[in-house]
Amino acid sequence: MMGSSVFSVICLLHSLIALTSGSLMMFYMEEIYTFGHGIEIATKLLGSTPHDQLLIRTSDSFSGLLLFAIGLLLFMVAFVNDREFQSFFAKGCMLLHAAMALWRCYFESGLEDLAWDSLRQTVGDFLLGVSWGFFLVYIWKDKYD
Structure with a gap:
């Protein structure tokens, strides 16, 4: 029975990490780039033309959505015994x-x-x-x- 509770705790912690990261990727990617890399590299990573910027933001949003879905899956799996x-x-x-x-x-x-x-x-x-x-x-x- 103890192994089951340890599994649940690990799954819930990983779920929290995935849900938080996915949410931040979907909605605050520009701020994350600036915070993590600095302004100069963040401007390179965000693209130079409006078309590139749209593609990069769309890609980041879908990646964040996938990570959010993985977090939900981990949350559900946490209760399997x-x-x-x-x-x-x-x-x-x-x-x-x-x-x-x-x-x-x-x-x-x-x-x-x-x-x-x-x-x-x-x-x-x-x-x-x-x-x-x-x-x-x-x-x-x-x-x-």
Whole structure:
């Protein structure tokens, strides 16, 4: 029973992160770019022509909406009590975060303007993946003790 509550807490924390990030991406992307990268790089990232700016804002909004939907999915999954499903879901989340970290290392780090941000996001992906790994170790210990 303890493994189930740990799973719920991890899912709810990840859900809160995804919901917040998705909402900010949809509605405050210009401010986030300015805060995270500075004014000079933010103007580069937002595009130079009105058409580019519209495409970038639309893309950011859809990315934020997808992240928001993932947050809602995590919120719903938090209340599933099947231990086999929890283990399967945690393994999938670890794999997803590892794939994101690798993608950031190989592709995003090559972009000059995003190199520092890519490093921070890679560390974030690693830490989120490790949280699922801790859950798997916890239920493994609980299962075999």
